[in-house]
Amino acid sequence: MNRSKRYLLLTAFGAALVGGLGVQAVAQDVPTIDPKPSVVVRPIESHIGNTVGHSESAKSDYKRYCAGCHGTYGDGNGENAVWIEPKPRDFTIATFKCRSTPTGTLPTDEDLYNTLVRGITNSNMPAWNTFTKQQRADLVAYIKIFSPRWDKEKPGQPIQIPAEPPVTMDSIAHGKALFTKLECWKCHGPHGEGDGPSAATLTDSKDQPIRPYNFALAKDDSRFKCGVTNRDIYRIFMTGVDGTPMPSFADVIQPNDAWDLVHFLRTLQVHRHGKETEVLSTAHGVIPPYVDKNPPPANPAPAENKAPGGGQE
Amino acid sequence: MRTKKTLFVFSTLLMSSSLMFAGSVTGKVTYTGTPAKQKPIDMSKEPSCAKQHATPITGENVVTGANNSLENVVVYVSAGANDDGKVPSQAVTYDQKGCQYVPHVLPMHTNQELKISNSDQTSHNIHPLAKVNQEWNKSQPPGTPPITQKYEKEEFIPVKCNIHPWMHGYFVVLKTNHYDVSKSGGEFKLPDLPPGKYTLTAWHEDYGTQTADVTITGAESKDVNFTFKAKAY
Numbered sequence: 299m300n301r302s303k304r305y306l307l308l309t310a311f312g313a314a315l316v317g318g319l320g321v322q323a324v325a326q327d328v329p330t331i332d333p334k335p336s337v338v339v340r341p342i343e344s345h346i347g348n349t350v351g352h353s354e355s356a357k358s359d360y361k362r363y364c365a366g367c368h369g370t371y372g373d374g375n376g377e378n379a380v381w382i383e384p385k386p387r388d389f390t391i392a393t394f395k396c397r398s399t400p401t402g403t404l405p406t407d408e409d410l411y412n413t414l415v416r417g418i419t420n421s422n423m424p425a426w427n428t429f430t431k432q433q434r435a436d437l438v439a440y441i442k443i444f445s446p447r448w449d450k451e452k453p454g455q456p457i458q459i460p461a462e463p464p465v466t467m468d469s470i471a472h473g474k475a476l477f478t479k480l481e482c483w484k485c486h487g488p489h490g491e492g493d494g495p496s497a498a499t500l501t502d503s504k505d506q507p508i509r510p511y512n513f514a515l516a517k518d519d520s521r522f523k524c525g526v527t528n529r530d531i532y533r534i535f536m537t538g539v540d541g542t543p544m545p546s547f548a549d550v551i552q553p554n555d556a557w558d559l560v561h562f563l564r565t566l567q568v569h570r571h572g573k574e575t576e577v578l579s580t581a582h583g584v585i586p587p588y589v590d591k592n593p594p595p596a597n598p599a600p601a602e603n604k605a606p607g608g609g610q611e
Numbered sequence: 612m613r614t615k616k617t618l619f620v621f622s623t624l625l626m627s628s629s630l631m632f633a634g635s636v637t638g639k640v641t642y643t644g645t646p647a648k649q650k651p652i653d654m655s656k657e658p659s660c661a662k663q664h665a666t667p668i669t670g671e672n673v674v675t676g677a678n679n680s681l682e683n684v685v686v687y688v689s690a691g692a693n694d695d696g697k698v699p700s701q702a703v704t705y706d707q708k709g710c711q712y713v714p715h716v717l718p719m720h721t722n723q724e725l726k727i728s729n730s731d732q733t734s735h736n737i738h739p740l741a742k743v744n745q746e747w748n749k750s751q752p753p754g755t756p757p758i759t760q761k762y763e764k765e766e767f768i769p770v771k772c773n774i775h776p777w778m779h780g781y782f783v784v785l786k787t788n789h790y791d792v793s794k795s796g797g798e799f800k801l802p803d804l805p806p807g808k809y810t811l812t813a814w815h816e817d818y819g820t821q822t823a824d825v826t827i828t829g830a831e832s833k834d835v836n837f838t839f840k841a842k843a844y
Contacts, residue, residue: 393746402747447745480752481734484774495656499776503740538748543773545736545750549758 337370342448344407344439351407351435353443359433360440367422372444382422385506392445393503393541396524401538401546403454404447410438418523457536459529460553465561465573467581468588473562475588476555480547482535485510490566500543508542513566531560634827635802636835640684640793640813644841646673652777659732660710660775670777671715672817673841680797681839683716684815685783687790688801689822691809699788702726702759705780707735707751712770712780716816718790719782721763728757739770739782748773767814781816813837 344351361370367386369376374388387394396413397405414434417425426434442448463469477483485500487493492512502508515521524534536556538546551559564574565585578585649669654661674682702724706713708731719725729735729751737758738748743766749758762768762784772778783790791799801811804827814820818839825833 391742391746400747401749402745480750481774484734496774496776500773503746540746540748543736543738543748545738545748545773547750550750550752550755 334370337372337443339440340443342439342442344411344435344442346407346411346431346435346438349431349435351432351437351439353436353439356433356436356440359429359437363426364437372441378422383506384421384502384508385504386423388504389441389444392447395539395541397454397537397540398456398533399454399537400457400548401540404451406453406456407435407438409453410441411435412525414438416525419521420523457533457548458553459532460557462528462560463554463557465577467577467586469558469561470565470574470577471562471585471588472555473558473560474585476551476559477562480550485543486513490514490563502543503541510544513563514568516567517569528557528560528564531563532556535559632830633803633805634829634831634833635800635804636809636811636825636827636833637798637800638686638835638837640681640686640797640799640815640837640839641679642675642681642818642839642841643679645843646675646841647843649673654710654775654777657710657733657775663709668709668711670779671711672779673815674715676795676797678796680793680795681815681818682793682795682797684793684797684799684813684837684839685716685718685790686793686799686801686811686813686837687718687783687785688787688804689810689812691807692787692789692804697788698722704728704757705782706730707737707772707778710735710772710775710778712778714780714792716781716783716792718785718792719762720788721765721784721786722761725760725762725782726757727751727760729753729755734774735772735778736774737770738773739768741766741768744768744784767816783814811835813839815839817842 339353339357342353365376366378367376367382368374368389369379369386372389374386376386379386392404394405394409394413396418397403397409399405399409411434413423414426414429414437417423417427426437429437483494484496485492485494487497487510490511490513492510492515494510497510500508500510511522522530522534524530524539535544536546536548536551538544538548547556561574562585564570564572565578567575649672651667651669654664654667671683676682698720703717703719703726705717705725705727707727707729710731710733717725727737732753734750734752736748736750740746741762743764744762747760751758762782764784765786766782766784768782768784770780770782789801789804791801793799806827806829808824808826811823811825812820813822818841821837821839823835823837825835827833
């Protein structure tokens with residue numbers, strides 16, 4: 299512990315002491331202060347592989363490790379929440395970002411468990427990887443006591459992800475065409491730098507400003523909120539990031555096309571080295587225009603529907 | 612064949628005969644005071660939509676007409692009507708056209724099918740910000756089939772498109788089929804009300820709700836009017 303941190307702690311302790319005395323002095327004049335209602339911990343289970351989590355067993359862990367941010371009542375209003383951007387999740391509405399399930403459905407126990415293992419990058423949500431599997435499973439069950447949805451609904455059916463095809467220039471070029479056609483660039487920007495024409499106006503469902511993901515910023519793989527593998531990226535635009543402007547594209551992208559899009563998105567991470575950037579560099583960084591071998595008879599996209607600048611030429 | 616047809620006609624007449632003694636409520640929604648001026652919308656970032664409007668349109672939060680009439684007010688039976696569970700088999704439809712929602716306010720019954728389509732040449736993301744029901748958010752590019760959804764619980768749900776921040780509308784999920792949305796002259800009509808005591812609620816997205824009690828005794832038409840106080844901001 300360095301000196302400034304120790305000092306901070308000491309003053310915090312001092313303040314708490316003074317505060318405590320103050321409260322006592324006042325308490326003589328105001329004898330009855332209504333205690334806040336206590337949380338009713340309904341017995342709820344979670345199932346992570348063979349491990350069964352129990353909400354009652356996570357009482358003290360939640361109080362000690364989670365309540366400071368997520369709040370005693372799970373509403374995201376813990377005492378630290380005012381200092382934090384993005385805000386801690388409100389468990390009472392049961393809307394989650396990292397799901398394997400379709401938009402608008404509950405995540406699976408595994409989804410929540412994986413979030414606890416991973417933490418959420420670029421937020422204050424830590425990775426709880428020093429906990430035992432049992433502790434985390436118990437906490438997953440505990441999160442569910444805050445919303446009645448968990449009693450009435452089942453988690454959604456996880457979206458199916460086919461095996462990943464090889465990374466080819468064809469695949470990347472098709473992915474780029476999809477990025478333009480599906481208008482990802484309106485939010486993420488033509489080069490995926492989070493600066494599209496709609497970016498500045500975006501707010502999340504609690505009216506907090508939110509930025510679209512900036513692909514170019516990442517030095518490595520570590521900046522995705524819901525997992526860093528190609529499968530995680532596939533999943534994220536098919537499920538959407540619920541509670542944010544990032545929509546689900548599951549109804550409009552065919553499974554194999556989705557892999558092409560993943561391959562193109564990887565080339566937007568210009569500081570990252572991977573298969574996709576290797577394929578790109580053998581072509582001297584030029585993505586050829588995509589030619590559809592069997593064009594559908596659909597009506598062509600109008601001219602103004604093209605990304606300004608159109609990705610990396 | 613012929614007898615079958617006459618039988619059919621006869622029986623439908625019988626069935627609807629209960630409605631022959633049903634009453635109705637008609638009325639007008641107006642406002643007092645001065646509503647805030649609706650801001651013009653700048654659609655220049657979406658030329659394919661901008662060119663669909665000869666003159667720039669304004670926001671639709673408050674739409675007024677001649678003689679202080681107020682449009683887009685949902686008037687519905689909030690107590691007294693007993694048609695819980697009778698979910699209409701026909702879907703209600705909601706379109707995205709010229710980067711606007713048509714209609715701006717869409718009432719529906721709980722669990723009724725809702726069909727959302729996109730008539731524009733641009734992608735929209737349709738994002739109803741439900742709190743009681745579940746929130747979801749889907750992309751709908753041009754030329755894709757309608758999105759079908761339903762809502763289980765009563766709720767007034769703001770709808771938005773994050774790509775086009777001016778786009779804004781409402782899903783109004785009700786537990787009754789007795790509703791109407793006030794038209795350009797502020798008028799509304801609730802037909803087919805069997806005799807009984809009812810509470811009507813009128814809801815406007817910026818001006819809040821009002822209620823009125825009404826008793827229908829037979830095949831009569833009752834007049835009920837609502838007046839909202841305009842907010843100047």
